[in-house]
Amino acid sequence: MWRLKIKIWGDIMTADITALPQVRGTYKLKEPLSRHTWLNVGGPADVMFMPADEADLQEFIRQKNPQTDVFVIGGGSNLLVRDSGIAGVVIKLSDKNFAQCQIDGSRLYCGAGCSNFALKNIVSANGLGGLEFLCSIPGTLGGAMRSNAGCFGSDMSKVLVSARVIDGNGRVFEVANEDFHFAYRYSDFPADWIVLEVCLSFEKRDVDVVRAQIAQNEEYRRAHQPQGIKTAGSTFKNPEGTAxxxxxxxxxxxxxxxxxxxxxxxxxxxxxxxxxxxxxxxxxxxxxxxxxxxxxxxxxxxxxxxxxxxx
Ligand SMILES: Cc1cc2nc3c(=O)[nH]c(=O)nc-3n(C[C@H](O)[C@H](O)[C@H](O)COP(=O)(O)OP(=O)(O)OC[C@H]3O[C@@H](n4cnc5c(N)ncnc54)[C@H](O)[C@@H]3O)c2cc1C
The missing domain is CATH 3.90.78.10 (UDP-N-acetylenolpyruvoylglucosamine reductase, C-terminal domain)
Incomplete structure (x- = not known):
C-alpha cells in the first residue's frame, strides 16, 4: 500500500484514498467521465485505474480494500454516467496489452480492450466471415460481450466461443458461451467480473466478400442512423414484437x-x-x-x- 500522489491541473495533490495498492499502471484522481463516454456527460470517477497489463490488474484486485467499489468502463458508448460521477475505482483497459488479437485456426482471440473499429482491420484483412457486424459497433470487445451487442441479424452470442474473465477475488478463468445465458442485449455476467479476452469463431471467406459486407453495413448506418452526434446508440431496447x-x-x-x-x-x-x-x-x-x-x-x-x- 502507498500514499497516492497524483498530478492534476499542475498541482501535486495527495489523495485521501490512501489504501490503493501499488501498481505499474496509472491512477487518475477525479477523472471526468464525460471524457470517456460517447454521450459526453458524466461527473468524475473518484479514481480511474488504467492497469499496465493483466498481472497488474490481478494484483490490484487482490490487494485493494474489499470495501472499494469497482466499475469497469470500455469505450463508454453504451453508458449514461450521472453528473455526480462514480464512487470508488473505475477501471479502463486502455493499455495496448489489453488490445492484442491473434488468429488460431478458425478462432480469433481478442483482448477485451480492443476496439471494434480496430477489429475491422483484422476482419477485413484476413477474411474473417461472420464477424462483419461487430466492425460497425462502437466500443470495445469487453463491452460488446457484456451487453451481447449485435446488429444486422447477428450478435455476440452467435460468435463467442468463450471468454477469459477475472473475478472479484482476482481469480482468472475461462467461461463457455452457454454459461452466459445470452439473450437480447443481455448476458448473465456477475457485477464483479471483468472480461479480459474473448475467443470468437469465424468462417474463412474471400477478403473481398468480407470487405463488401462491412461496407454495406456502414452504408446502411449512414443512410438510417444519425452520424457524428453525441449519442449512445439505441436508447431503449425493442420490446417483443415491436420497435x-x-x-x-x-x-x-x-x-x-x-x-x-x-x-x-x-x-x-x-x-x-x-x-x-x-x-x-x-x-x-x-x-x-x-x-x-x-x-x-x-x-x-x-x-x-x-x-x-x-x-
Ligand atoms: C453510434 C452508436 C451506434 C451503436 N450501435 C449499436 C448496435 O448496432 N448494436 C449494439 O448492440 N450496440 C450499439 N451501440 C451501443 C454500444 O456501442 C455497444 O453496447 C457496445 O458494445 C458497448 O461497448 P463499450 O466498450 O463502449 O462499453 P461501455 O459503454 O463502456 O460499457 C457498457 C457495459 O459493459 C461493461 N463493460 C465494458 N467493458 C467491460 C469489460 N472488459 N468487462 C466487463 N464489463 C465490461 C460496462 O461495465 C458496462 O456495464 C451503439 C452506440 C453508438 C454510440
Missing amino acids: AWKLIKEAGGDTFVFGKAKMSAVHCNFLHNEGTSASDVENLCRAVQQAVKQKSGIDLETEVKIVGREQ
Whole structure:
C-alpha cells in the first residue's frame, strides 16, 4: 500500500484514498467521465485505474480494500454516467496489452480492450466471415460481450466461443458461451467480473466478400442512423414484437427536449446530446418512458446503462 500522489491541473495533490495498492499502471484522481463516454456527460470517477497489463490488474484486485467499489468502463458508448460521477475505482483497459488479437485456426482471440473499429482491420484483412457486424459497433470487445451487442441479424452470442474473465477475488478463468445465458442485449455476467479476452469463431471467406459486407453495413448506418452526434446508440431496447422508435414516435417522445437533449430527428430511438448535463439526458429518458407507457401501456427498458451516484 502507498500514499497516492497524483498530478492534476499542475498541482501535486495527495489523495485521501490512501489504501490503493501499488501498481505499474496509472491512477487518475477525479477523472471526468464525460471524457470517456460517447454521450459526453458524466461527473468524475473518484479514481480511474488504467492497469499496465493483466498481472497488474490481478494484483490490484487482490490487494485493494474489499470495501472499494469497482466499475469497469470500455469505450463508454453504451453508458449514461450521472453528473455526480462514480464512487470508488473505475477501471479502463486502455493499455495496448489489453488490445492484442491473434488468429488460431478458425478462432480469433481478442483482448477485451480492443476496439471494434480496430477489429475491422483484422476482419477485413484476413477474411474473417461472420464477424462483419461487430466492425460497425462502437466500443470495445469487453463491452460488446457484456451487453451481447449485435446488429444486422447477428450478435455476440452467435460468435463467442468463450471468454477469459477475472473475478472479484482476482481469480482468472475461462467461461463457455452457454454459461452466459445470452439473450437480447443481455448476458448473465456477475457485477464483479471483468472480461479480459474473448475467443470468437469465424468462417474463412474471400477478403473481398468480407470487405463488401462491412461496407454495406456502414452504408446502411449512414443512410438510417444519425452520424457524428453525441449519442449512445439505441436508447431503449425493442420490446417483443415491436420497435422502440415506433412507440416513441406514436407517444410524441420524438419532440421532447430537456436542456439540449432530444431524440434524434434521423432515428428517434437515438438520443442526441447537443451539450447538456447527464440529468437532462436522464430526465429525457424518463419522460419518453412515461409517455410510451401512457400511450401504449408498454414499459420501455433502457438499453443504455445508467450508472453513477444518484444526487
Ligand atoms: C453510434 C452508436 C451506434 C451503436 N450501435 C449499436 C448496435 O448496432 N448494436 C449494439 O448492440 N450496440 C450499439 N451501440 C451501443 C454500444 O456501442 C455497444 O453496447 C457496445 O458494445 C458497448 O461497448 P463499450 O466498450 O463502449 O462499453 P461501455 O459503454 O463502456 O460499457 C457498457 C457495459 O459493459 C461493461 N463493460 C465494458 N467493458 C467491460 C469489460 N472488459 N468487462 C466487463 N464489463 C465490461 C460496462 O461495465 C458496462 O456495464 C451503439 C452506440 C453508438 C454510440
